[in-house]
Amino acid sequence: MSTVARVTEISATSEKGFEDAIRAGVERASATLRQVTSAWVKEQRVEVQDGKVARYQVNLLVTFVLE
Secondary structure, eight states: OOOOEEEEEEEEEESSOHHHHHHHHHHHHHHHSSSEEEEEEEEEEEEEETTEEEEEEEEEEEEEEOO
């Protein structure tokens, strides 16, 4: 049996850290997409306000199996 998957890019943010942003992105993608199998962190960046990190952002490539 063959499997066909699709990859979509999403962006997620957190005020706590990169790990929290990744978790939020994967959880949100899993709530919308069925059969999410993996996520690859494509990019990371931070938003700076008043010389301090205010927000963490990740761009994820999420893979899910097509039915």
